[in-house]
Amino acid sequence: MEQVITAHKLSKKFGDFIATNEITFSVNKGEIFGFLGANGAGKTTAMRMLCGLSIPSSGEATIAGFDIYKQTEEIKKSIGYMSQRFSLYEDLTVRENIRFFGGIYGLSIPQIKLKTEELLGSLGLEKEANKLVSGLPLGWRQKLSFSVAILHNPKLVFLDEPTGGVDPLTRRQFWNMIYEAAAKGLTVFVTTHYMDEAEYCDRISMMVDGKIEAMGTPAALKQQFDAPNMDHVFYQLARGAKRKE
Amino acid sequence: MKAVEVNALRKVYGKEKTLAVDEVSFEVNEGEIFGLIGPDGAGKTSIFRMLTTLLLPDGGNAKVCGLDVVKEYKKIRTMVGYMPGKFSLYPDLTVEENLHFFATVFGTSVQENYHLIEAIYVQLAPFKDRRAGKLSGGMKQKLALCCALIHQPKVLFLDEPTTGVDPVSRKEFWEMLKKLKQEGISILVSTPYMDEAAMCDRIGLIQGGKLLSVDLPSQLIQKFPHNVFAVKADNMYQLIQSLQANALVKDVYAFGEYAHLIPNNSALTTSDLLHEMDKLNLQNSSASPTQATIEDCFIQLLH
Structure with a gap:
């Protein structure tokens, strides 16, 4: 099985503070990996290292086969990233956003043209193509920004709380898009505060105070913690946290 | 007297006349926790801003503590606490300075109403000299709640206080709200998390500017027409x-x-x-x- 992420004892220190403390895990190709933890557990710091945006203090990791210390530019070309906070330029139209991100990801003009029509069609956004993104309902914006994040066919996509504030129907449609992309071989690394969404992941890791305290399939974690659902697993682990953000 | 009465309230934005709030009517009883449950863009924030007299309605009317939100806005402002969805305290003032500022603006002192915020403020006390802008998300949320409470409001308006907050901190926050309710404060709170609906006395489900249903959480479930x-x-x-x-x-x-x-x-x-x-x-x-x-x-x- 091809491993798209490998991390071995990966750490990041800020002065005396160990934000991420020797995390070790791997993610397989096509897997949906849920990266969970309380606010302040160290998820963002870990994600920034995995995206090639922050150099670790110690430990090793590879992303799509590239070294996290030396090949950060190659890493950035092999991954997509989407967060709830920032994903699209609101003052650009739908079409302009696709063109912009296509250009950033190094697609050629003909490729961008092809991708634009493909995307507008599959998302049903033909009529909105020349409207500003700010005027789109949040749900559509989220679907568009996911599609834009994987425009360049990356091996791996990072989704940072992609469904925050979205209505329950759109949230499910969004997960359908994730499943479809994963079935085609895309590896998905996702964070969420919705514990029902934790159940939709193939495997989950739970971070507490900078360390990965538990990892496994949702079923295995529930069994390990003798919990009826993921909510209870989360409570048991996060209640013990010493670090409050 | 009702804490909040909303009657066919409307808000329209921009040249395209987008209906953000579409003939919304509901009431919040005194001492009640009323939840507005709905996704982003449903119109929740517009309703909050009209009720806290920060935005003029384009139709309908609303009363808070029996006072009209348009004609008697000055009186309402002294009687309500408002915690906006976006962090709106002074980032360059410390935790303690922010709290003193808001107490003084409302003509009171921190000491006078300390009992209301004590349970929350003790968690903030170790950071009292830290600038508000340098606090973590969870701590900002707690400070904002303290500042909204320091003048002992009759009605508390909390716009998405738990968005982006992890499940454990969310649970703690709701426990704080229950205590405030026992102090006799009426609370209107909004959330995109459906599981928080069960913590409210009554809820309104809102989407696309329209109120779809208002009921007790248990009644809403009981009336569900399908297996x-x-x-x-x-x-x-x-x-x-x-x-x-x-x-x-x-x-x-x-x-x-x-x-x-x-x-x-x-x-x-x-x-x-x-x-x-x-x-x-x-x-x-x-x-x-x-x-x-x-x-x-x-x-x-x-x-």
Whole structure:
């Protein structure tokens, strides 16, 4: 099985503070990996290292086969990233956003043209193509920004709380898009505060105070913690946290 | 007297006359926790801003503590506490300075109403000399709540106080709200998290500027007009895809570990369903009746 992420004892220190403390895990190709933890557990710091945006203090990791210390530019070309906070330029139209991100990801003009029509069609956004993104309902914006994040066919996509504030129907449609992309071989690394969404992941890791305290399939974690659902697993682990953000 | 009365309230934005709030009516009783539950863009913030006299309605009217939000806005402002969804304290003032500032603006002192915020403020006290802008998300949220409470408001308006907050901190926050309710404060709170609906005395489900339903959480569930089955198989994606196309099925959607299935015919039994699922070549499939949740209610209202 091809491993798209490998991390071995990966750490990041800020002065005396160990934000991420020797995390070790791997993610397989096509897997949906849920990266969970309380606010302040160290998820963002870990994600920034995995995206090639922050150099670790110690430990090793590879992303799509590239070294996290030396090949950060190659890493950035092999991954997509989407967060709830920032994903699209609101003052650009739908079409302009696709063109912009296509250009950033190094697609050629003909490729961008092809991708634009493909995307507008599959998302049903033909009529909105020349409207500003700010005027789109949040749900559509989220679907568009996911599609834009994987425009360049990356091996791996990072989704940072992609469904925050979205209505329950759109949230499910969004997960359908994730499943479809994963079935085609895309590896998905996702964070969420919705514990029902934790159940939709193939495997989950739970971070507490900078360390990965538990990892496994949702079923295995529930069994390990003798919990009826993921909510209870989360409570048991996060209640013990010493670090409050 | 009602804490809040909203009557056919409307708000329209921009040249395109987008209806952000569309004839919304509801009441918040005194000492009640009323939840406005709905996704981003539903109109929740516009309602909050009109009720806190920061935005003029384009139609309808509303009263807070019996006072009109347009004509008597000055009186209302002294009587309500408002915690906006976006952090709005002074980032360059310390925790303590922010609190003193808001107390003084409202003509009171921190000492006078300290009992109201004590349980929350003790968690902030170790950081009292830190600038508010340098606090973590959870601490900012706690400070904002303290500042909204320091003048002992009659009604508290909390706009998405738990968005982006992890499940454990969210639970703690709701425990704080219950204590405030015991102090006699009426609370209007909004949230996109359906599971928080159960913590409210009454809830209004809102989407696209329209109030879809107002009820007790338990009543809303009781009135749910369909049977619900929890179904499961090894390959959930395949399960949902194949059942969606089935004539017996009105709706099927992922629901945590299970998928929830709403049958077209209320006479459908578990064994009928299991029999149907046997035809689908699914590994380890199971089905059993289950209780609807607020999220099920919301999904059906959206259809």
